[in-house]
Amino acid sequence: xxxxxxxxxxxxxxxxxxxxxxxxxxxxxxxxxxxxxxxxxxxxxxxxxxxxxxxxxxxxxxxxxxxxxxxxxxxxxxxxxxxxxxxxxxxxxxxxxxxxxxxxxxxxxxxxxxxxxxxxxxxxxxxxxxxxxxxx
Amino acid sequence: xxxxxxxxxxxxxxxxxxxxxxxxxxxxxxxxxxxxxxxxxxxxxxxxxxxxxxxxxxxxxxxxxxxxxxxxxxxxxxxxxxxxxxxxxxxxxxxxxxxxxx
Numbered sequence: 001x002x003x004x005x006x007x008x009x010x011x012x013x014x015x016x017x018x019x020x021x022x023x024x025x026x027x028x029x030x031x032x033x034x035x036x037x038x039x040x041x042x043x044x045x046x047x048x049x050x051x052x053x054x055x056x057x058x059x060x061x062x063x064x065x066x067x068x069x070x071x072x073x074x075x076x077x078x079x080x081x082x083x084x085x086x087x088x089x090x091x092x093x094x095x096x097x098x099x100x101x102x103x104x105x106x107x108x109x110x111x112x113x114x115x116x117x118x119x120x121x122x123x124x125x126x127x128x129x130x131x132x133x134x135x136x
Numbered sequence: 137x138x139x140x141x142x143x144x145x146x147x148x149x150x151x152x153x154x155x156x157x158x159x160x161x162x163x164x165x166x167x168x169x170x171x172x173x174x175x176x177x178x179x180x181x182x183x184x185x186x187x188x189x190x191x192x193x194x195x196x197x198x199x200x201x202x203x204x205x206x207x208x209x210x211x212x213x214x215x216x217x218x219x220x221x222x223x224x225x226x227x228x229x230x231x232x233x234x235x236x237x238x
């Protein structure tokens with residue numbers, strides 16, 4: 001594709017099953033991945049709940065889409081910024097989140113972590129560095 | 137020049153305005169619209185947070201949404217500028233990006 005590559009940030013600030021936002025964000029990210037742009041995801045506030053381990057939706061009649069985050073690497077979506085303060089406020093640490101990795105094709109397909117833990121100030125920097133910010 | 141942030145939820149319903157204030161960079165603009173305009177009134181639990189940021193970011197409120205909710209100019213917090221729809225568009229085009237805080 002010869003068009004200019006833009007930096008897209010998808011901002012996730014809501015918990016996964018109470019509203020449809022989180023699932024819709026994932027759908028849009030996967031669609032957007034087809035356009036060869038520079039894509040990042042941000043998880044802050046209740047958005048950090050989207051990435052927790054052990055989600056089981058059998059008894060609430062909703063699709064468990066949490067495994068989809070682990071597939072993002074296959075679509076070259078490899079930058080998942082997670083805000084440290086948002087985790088801490090909710091009594092969470094990185095250990096409570098899924099292990100999400102991607103294969104780095106420039107490094108002999110070594111498995112590397114997609115989650116990048118950032119402070120609130122660093123998250124503000126990430127947001128300010130984008131061409132397009134899409135909020136969910 | 138910087139980011140235009142929009143906030144459309146009441147700060148008494150959730151933490152969205154506070155999160156926006158915590159992530160906005162110096163020189164950014166924050167425009168309160170829809171139920172977000174309740175955040176622009178004086179003497180509230182978020183007044184201090186708003187005031188402490190008002191020197192670093194420019195605060196705006198959409199006049200039409202204030203009027204719709206019967207909030208008169210006298211109840212607006214200091215340092216908040218009311219804009220009309222044209223002003224909203226002007227803010228959108230004069231900033232590098234728009235970030236909506238939903």
